[in-house]
Amino acid sequence: MPTARTRTPEIPAGSSLPLSLLVLVGCACGISLITFGVRSIFGLFTDPVVATHAWSRDVFALAIALQNLVWGLTQPFAGALVDRFGPVRVLAAGGLVYALGIVLMAVGTTPLELHLSAGVLVGLGMGGASYITVLGALGRLVPESRRAWALGVGTAAGSLGQFVFAPLGQAFIGGYGWQQAALVLAGFVLLVPLLATGLRGSPAASAGSGTGGGPSLAATLGSALRHPSYLFLLLGFSVCGFQLAFITIHLPPYLNDQGVSASVAGWAIGAIGLANVLGAYAAGLLAARFTNRRLLSVIYFGRALTIALFLVIPVSPWTVMPFATVMGLLWLSTIPPTSALVALMFGTRFMGTLFGLVFLSHQVGSFLGIWLGGAVFELTAGYDAIWWLTVAFGVVAGFLHLPIAERPAPAFAAAATAPG
Numbered sequence: 001m002p003t004a005r006t007r008t009p010e011i012p013a014g015s016s017l018p019l020s021l022l023v024l025v026g027c028a029c030g031i032s033l034i035t036f037g038v039r040s041i042f043g044l045f046t047d048p049v050v051a052t053h054a055w056s057r058d059v060f061a062l063a064i065a066l067q068n069l070v071w072g073l074t075q076p077f078a079g080a081l082v083d084r085f086g087p088v089r090v091l092a093a094g095g096l097v098y099a100l101g102i103v104l105m106a107v108g109t110t111p112l113e114l115h116l117s118a119g120v121l122v123g124l125g126m127g128g129a130s131y132i133t134v135l136g137a138l139g140r141l142v143p144e145s146r147r148a149w150a151l152g153v154g155t156a157a158g159s160l161g162q163f164v165f166a167p168l169g170q171a172f173i174g175g176y177g178w179q180q181a182a183l184v185l186a187g188f189v190l191l192v193p194l195l196a197t198g199l200r201g202s203p204a205a206s207a208g209s210g211t212g213g214g215p216s217l218a219a220t221l222g223s224a225l226r227h228p229s230y231l232f233l234l235l236g237f238s239v240c241g242f243q244l245a246f247i248t249i250h251l252p253p254y255l256n257d258q259g260v261s262a263s264v265a266g267w268a269i270g271a272i273g274l275a276n277v278l279g280a281y282a283a284g285l286l287a288a289r290f291t292n293r294r295l296l297s298v299i300y301f302g303r304a305l306t307i308a309l310f311l312v313i314p315v316s317p318w319t320v321m322p323f324a325t326v327m328g329l330l331w332l333s334t335i336p337p338t339s340a341l342v343a344l345m346f347g348t349r350f351m352g353t354l355f356g357l358v359f360l361s362h363q364v365g366s367f368l369g370i371w372l373g374g375a376v377f378e379l380t381a382g383y384d385a386i387w388w389l390t391v392a393f394g395v396v397a398g399f400l401h402l403p404i405a406e407r408p409a410p411a412f413a414a415a416a417t418a419p420g
Contacts, residue, residue, distance in 0.1 A: 021142070025150050027198025028138055029157035031091060032131035034192060035098065037161025038185050039126060040273075041169040042067075042118065048178035049114070059111045066119030067126070072363025074127025079136050079352025080217070081128075087137035087199045087352075094128020095192025101125055102189065106182035129192050131158040132359045135335065136352035137199050139343045147343065151336040152284010159276035159332060166270065220350045224357075229404040230345060233338055234361040236296065239397040240334050241365030243303060243390045247272075247327065250373040254383050258315040268324035275328025283333035292337035292344075293404040299337075300401065303330050304394030311387055345409045 046060050081090045101121030108114050127133070135154050142150040165185075172181035215223065224230045252265040286295055310323040342354050369390075376386040 021146065021150075023198050024141060025138070025153055027195045028134045028150075028154050030195045031095075031129060031192050032134045032154050032158040033161035033164065034188050034195075035095070035126065035129050035161070036131045036158035037163075037165030038098075038102075038169075038189060039067075039122070039130075040162040041165050044166075044169050044173060045178055045182070048173060052178070053109065055111065059114065060118075063114045063117075063119040066115055067123040068363060068366065070120055070123025071126040071130065072360050072366075074124055075130070075132055075359045075363075076353055076356035078127045078130075078133050079354070079356030080350075082133060082136055082140070082352035083217070083350045087133065087140070088196045091129050091133060091137070091196035091199065092193035094125050094130070094133065095189055095196065096125075097121055098125025098129055098192070099186040099189040102182050102186040106179040106186075125189075129189075129196075131155065132355065133352065135339050136355050139339055139351040139355065140348045141199065144343075148287040148336055148340050149284050151339050152281045152287070155280035155284065155332050155335045156277045159273055159280055162273040163270070163277065166273070217350055217353065220346055221353070223409055224346060224354055227345065227409045229406075230342070230354075230409070232400045232404050233341060233358055236300065236397045236400050237334065237338055237358050238361040238365035239300065239393045241362035241367075242369035242393060243307075243365075244331065244369070245366035246369035246373045246386060246390060249370050250377075250383060250386075254387075255315070255320060257382070260315060260317060260320060264317045264320055268320050271321055271324040272328035272331055275325045276331040276333075279329035279331055279333040280335065282329075284336040287337040287340050291406050292341045293401045293406050295337045296334060296401040296404075297398045299330050299333055300394045300398040303327065304391045304398065306330070307387065307394065308391050311384070311391075341404065341406065344406065347408070 042064055049060055050056065078090055078094065098121075101117045101124075104117035104121065105114060108117055131154065135151055138150045138154050139147060169181065169185065172184050175181075176184070248269070251268065255265045255268070283295065283299075306323065306326045310319065313319050338358060339351075339355050342358060343351055346354055372389075373383065373386050377383055
């Protein structure tokens with residue numbers, strides 16, 4: 001009678017393994033690079049769109065805010081669809097909706113059309129085709145021995161997309177106008193369905209990854225939400241979103257208040273993106289060699305220390321760039337160990353759903369970081385209080401990860417040790 005060990009893995013063993021892994025991870029990285037890169041440059045369209053339609057900036061800002069909210073709310077459902085139907089159809093559909101949203105943004109003439117296109121449709125498309133969906137797919141398809149590496153590479157590819165598409169997008173807008181530039185970018189996004197075909201395969205062998213046995217989705221969600229270690233991950237990742245969103249949105253105006261030129265602020269954001277590539281990749285490698293919980297603690301403690309030093313040392317171009325570089329190294333380096341812990345605790349069968357919920361907590365933190373940053377500035381005419389709050393949250397997150405049990409959750413421990 002065949003057992004779980006007799007199933008044909010989605011990545012063949014032996015000499016074909018390197019090529020299969022290369023194709024799988026290469027296509028996943030291509031999707032991450034395109035979808036994250038294009039999304040990261042929507043800010044370049046702010047002034048051209050506003051000038052063309054004679055709108056105020058808050059009209060465009062509301063569209064991007066809706067985009068982030070819809071993305072966060074959609075992600076767990078996209079993950080559940082990946083768990084049910086596999087990643088190919090979900091990524092392909094997400095890419096098509098994403099591209100459609102950009103096209104309709106280019107041809108729309110009213111605020112409502114902008115909010116529905118750049119906001120709702122692009123947000124829905126990101127939920128289906130974002131790097132988070134890609135990481136969930138990699139967690140399912142890549143063997144455990146190579147999983148941390150693959151997650152690091154997939155995360156780094158998204159960061160590289162930000163670095164690549166920023167100058168490209170600006171060049172397209174300057175050379176062709178923003179409407180034509182949007183259509184060109186939509187063309188890049190239409191490559192996603194093609195790349196998605198490279199992510200075919202069956203889940204890699206792992207605790208809880210089988211399709212015929214093990215807890216159901218409802219039972220898995222119930223176990224996860226009662227498992228303290230998973231709840232610690234949720235809280236920690238919300239701190240990640242809080243810190244990164246606050247810095248992304250409010251660092252440029254903060255530097256302007258400190259008398260630092262806008263060009264330095266722009267280079268600082270670019271330095272974060274470039275250093276992020278190395279940091280995310282390194283985190284994937286380190287997660288394969290060290291305990292994930294301690295690696296996460298070091299990252300959050302490192303962020304807290306870096307921000308605190310930035311605040312106590314007088315701000316100048318000579319301090320901004322080192323700060324941006326170090327923060328870039330710690331930027332998305334939380335993702336590989338966080339996603340690896342989810343897979344370890346609950347297996348990969350419902351990896352998309354469980355990591356989608358973790359990402360939703362990140363987006364809630366992002367919303368709070370952006371909103372509180374503006375509210376605190378209006379109340380105090382400065383950012384000092386919110387900066388120190390990011391430091392405090394970093395320390396709290398560092399301690400939250402220390403008690404995480406780095407082993408299968410109790411309901412899944414038997415499956416992890418059962419003979420095949």
